[in-house]
Amino acid sequence: MKIPNVPQQGYTLLEMLLVLALAAVLTLSGGIAWRHYQHHARLDQAARQVADFLQRSQCHAAWGNHHYRITVQSGLDWSLAIATELRFSPRPAVSWRLHAAADDIRLDISAPGYLILAGLRNTATPAHLTLSNPAGRIKIILSGKGRIRMCGERGRWAGIAPC
Numbered sequence: 001m002k003i004p005n006v007p008q009q010g011y012t013l014l015e016m017l018l019v020l021a022l023a024a025v026l027t028l029s030g031g032i033a034w035r036h037y038q039h040h041a042r043l044d045q046a047a048r049q050v051a052d053f054l055q056r057s058q059c060h061a062a063w064g065n066h067h068y069r070i071t072v073q074s075g076l077d078w079s080l081a082i083a084t085e086l087r088f089s090p091r092p093a094v095s096w097r098l099h100a101a102a103d104d105i106r107l108d109i110s111a112p113g114y115l116i117l118a119g120l121r122n123t124a125t126p127a128h129l130t131l132s133n134p135a136g137r138i139k140i141i142l143s144g145k146g147r148i149r150m151c152g153e154r155g156r157w158a159g160i161a162p163c
Contacts, residue, residue, distance in 0.1 A: 039135035042102045044158050047131050047138040047150055050080065050107075053098045054140070054148050057082050058117050058124065062146075065119040068095075072114060072129070076100070078107035104133045115142065122146040139163060 011019075054070070061068045071081045080098040100107070109115075111127035118124065126144040130137055137153040138160060151163035 036135060039104065039133050040158070043105060043131060043133050043135050043138060044160070046101055046105045047140060047160070049098065049101065050129060050131065051140050051148055051150055053080060053096070054115075054117075054142065057096065058122065058146055058148065061117045061119040062122045063119070067119065068117040070115040070117065072107070072109045072111070074107050074109050074113075076103065076106050078105075102133075106132050108132070117146075 057068055057070065060066070066084055069083050071083065073079045073081075078100045082096045084095050108130045109127060110129075111125055114125075115127055116125045123144060124142050124146045127142050129140040129142075131140070132138075136157065138157065139151050139153065141147075141149050141151065143149075150160050152160045153163050155162045
């Protein structure tokens, strides 16, 4: 009796292992790229928040001809607090605060822990703030004439010029 030749209906073990290995490699590389993208986006967002905070404070100081002192707490649990220096008050009044939005972003400052924004002639303490995380570093530069700009230390960074 002759046995009919039946074609195979399935995959071999080697083919299945190859597909599983390929899927694992693609998933792992996608996860690493996604985590890098998240670090990159968080750093970009935090840098823009700090620059916008400084810009709004500078505009408000210039509009009212106020003298603002921005206290900077550096490190991973960073914050910026603005105090208006009133002429006849022994204690400054805290106007605004900005806290760290993400846990992995570190803030460092080149000045001694505070910045001064003077409304008269729109001047400021020359300094730079550096925000960093595993994706890179972004500097926010505050010039003596009050210009605020950002630059990325690793070349072009989502619309931010290189340093």
